Amino acid sequence: MFICEDMTYLKYTIIVFSLLLVPKLYAQSISLAMNYVDQGEYVKAKSLYEKLYQENPRKQDYLLGLVNVHVQLQEYKEAQNLLKNYLEQSNSYPNIMVELGYVFQLQGDSLKANSWYDKAINIVKTRSVFAYTTGQAFQKHNLLDLAIKTYEIAKAEDSRLTYNIQLARLYGEKGEQEKMFDSYLDLILDNEKYINVIQRNFSEYISSNPQNESNLILKRLLFKNLQQSPNTIYNQILSWTFIQEESFDKAFAQEKAIYKRTQDKSFNRLFSLGEVAKDAEYFDEALTIFNYISEESSNLNTKLEAVENIMKIQLLQDKDSSAVNQKFQSYFKTFGYNKQTFDLQLIYAKFKAFVTDDKKGALNLLEQTFTYELSRFQEANAQMLMADILVAQEQFNKALIKYSLVSKQVKNTPLAQEAKFKTAMTSYYKGDFDWSLSQLKVLKKATTQTIANDAMEMSRFIKDGQSDIDSTQQALRTIAKVDFLIYQNKLNQALQQLNNAIQNTDNFHLLDQAYFKKAKILEEQQQFQLAVNQYEILVNQQPESFLVDNALFAMSNIQYYKLNLPEDAKKNLETLIFNYQDSIYFTEARKLYRKIRGNQNLQ
Numbered sequence: 001m002f003i004c005e006d007m008t009y010l011k012y013t014i015i016v017f018s019l020l021l022v023p024k025l026y027a028q029s030i031s032l033a034m035n036y037v038d039q040g041e042y043v044k045a046k047s048l049y050e051k052l053y054q055e056n057p058r059k060q061d062y063l064l065g066l067v068n069v070h071v072q073l074q075e076y077k078e079a080q081n082l083l084k085n086y087l088e089q090s091n092s093y094p095n096i097m098v099e100l101g102y103v104f105q106l107q108g109d110s111l112k113a114n115s116w117y118d119k120a121i122n123i124v125k126t127r128s129v130f131a132y133t134t135g136q137a138f139q140k141h142n143l144l145d146l147a148i149k150t151y152e153i154a155k156a157e158d159s160r161l162t163y164n165i166q167l168a169r170l171y172g173e174k175g176e177q178e179k180m181f182d183s184y185l186d187l188i189l190d191n192e193k194y195i196n197v198i199q200r201n202f203s204e205y206i207s208s209n210p211q212n213e214s215n216l217i218l219k220r221l222l223f224k225n226l227q228q229s230p231n232t233i234y235n236q237i238l239s240w241t242f243i244q245e246e247s248f249d250k251a252f253a254q255e256k257a258i259y260k261r262t263q264d265k266s267f268n269r270l271f272s273l274g275e276v277a278k279d280a281e282y283f284d285e286a287l288t289i290f291n292y293i294s295e296e297s298s299n300l301n302t303k304l305e306a307v308e309n310i311m312k313i314q315l316l317q318d319k320d321s322s323a324v325n326q327k328f329q330s331y332f333k334t335f336g337y338n339k340q341t342f343d344l345q346l347i348y349a350k351f352k353a354f355v356t357d358d359k360k361g362a363l364n365l366l367e368q369t370f371t372y373e374l375s376r377f378q379e380a381n382a383q384m385l386m387a388d389i390l391v392a393q394e395q396f397n398k399a400l401i402k403y404s405l406v407s408k409q410v411k412n413t414p415l416a417q418e419a420k421f422k423t424a425m426t427s428y429y430k431g432d433f434d435w436s437l438s439q440l441k442v443l444k445k446a447t448t449q450t451i452a453n454d455a456m457e458m459s460r461f462i463k464d465g466q467s468d469i470d471s472t473q474q475a476l477r478t479i480a481k482v483d484f485l486i487y488q489n490k491l492n493q494a495l496q497q498l499n500n501a502i503q504n505t506d507n508f509h510l511l512d513q514a515y516f517k518k519a520k521i522l523e524e525q526q527q528f529q530l531a532v533n534q535y536e537i538l539v540n541q542q543p544e545s546f547l548v549d550n551a552l553f554a555m556s557n558i559q560y561y562k563l564n565l566p567e568d569a570k571k572n573l574e575t576l577i578f579n580y581q582d583s584i585y586f587t588e589a590r591k592l593y594r595k596i597r598g599n600q601n602l603q
Helices: 002-038 042-055 060-072 076-088 094-106 110-126 128-140 144-157 164-174 177-190 192-202 213-228 232-244 248-261 268-279 283-296 300-317 321-335 339-354 359-369 376-392 396-409 414-430 433-443 449-466 474-487 491-504 508-524 528-541 548-562 566-579 586-601
Strands: none
Touching (some): 002 060, 042 060, 076 094, 128 144, 128 164, 144 164, 164 177, 177 192, 177 213, 177 232, 192 232, 232 248, 248 268, 268 283, 283 300, 339 359, 376 396, 396 414, 414 449, 449 474, 449 508, 474 491, 508 528, 508 548, 528 548, 548 586
């Protein structure tokens, strides 16, 4: 009795094990067969596919795999027989008819090929459920017109079915861009959630050149659709297109139209547009956008957010500190010094400390903010700025205490990581390089990518400086002093120090940093050609420097955006892309390179 039960259990176990094993064996076989096809070993692939197909004669993957290897071996008759036999023994599958037609086409028999293609399409007319697989079969063999016809017939037969995305891709492959854009727009109208995905698809065609043919086609189509049906979706895509062209005034016109026609009256899209314009250094356009928000909004917080952006731009744009100060005073007269204007006060305190050199006034202003009921993050931001000002005053120990306080107050946040990085930089300014390195080592794994990259570069620079044969580390100390002058916004003094260093040393670790930092200062002072000259000296005379990729990228940006020298920019980007593939600038360099190349092709 027990033996019988054991045998039953054993049989059951074997059956279960077999059921689990069979799918795995099939998967291994199909993977091996596909690998043989990829390697061009069609005879070996055929043997595997024949076995798979014999055991699973209804599985189309095995049938089509076997047909493919017969075709590759020019065994057309065998391929025909397989497909015909499958069609005879099953319901009519139009995608298999397409495959059969294609075999005849390969033999030059277009009459029979077209006959089978027509049969497939006729089935789709009555049974639109087959449209997708049939269209895919046509598309696989680059029969794009027939694929389009298939999907269009299915749409006409059953309005519930939409093949807009398939049609859009096919029109794109054929170069029929207006139809492609139209199909994508229909898809967005059906479901707005596709808008971001489709805008990414549009990026393959839309360039920064407003006269690019694709840009003109899309804009013309959108304006036509807006006249026929004023849907804000069209305004959104027009705005996106104008942003790609950096025509921010035109994008603003579309965003205003969207704002006026939406019920919730949100300024989110306008804020985003203003930020993009500001980052692209279209300051006048950005100011227009933020001024509009400030004037239109009745919400105090929204008004103040717009004002904060306005003043950040004024600081970037206006070199007349007296005029900027008056503007700050005007806003504080309107909105007051209180918790609501806290962020504006931080901007003002930074301006006072680092632009007008009124560090005492800046610290007093920050002290005043602690009388408000601040959040933990607001207080941390105020403490951080106070520490920054104390560093500029060379009160390093007091600053380090405040940075430490911030990192504990908002532990495990990007702000805490920033405070730790500033701690490392303060130690570096002091000349305490070992302690700075210990802080940077931790930050190389920071979750904030910018801080991680900065920590990595700074750590590398200090280590290189410490390995210098000069035991006094004079090169490192010289650059640290220059960096501190730059931090204090004493740019002319920093330039003087750098010029002295360049004239009086042949130290490699000093020279590459000197040329790079001199270029950065000249760039800040908008002496762009002089900045490029310094970058070129670094690239040509210090080719082993780890700053070469930084210099190439910075130089390319100046040449393209400031000096209108796209060819020169392109050459430098090519050097970076081909020779420095591990650079942190590699991805951005490729983007800029494609932009320059695209614009030149269209001029």
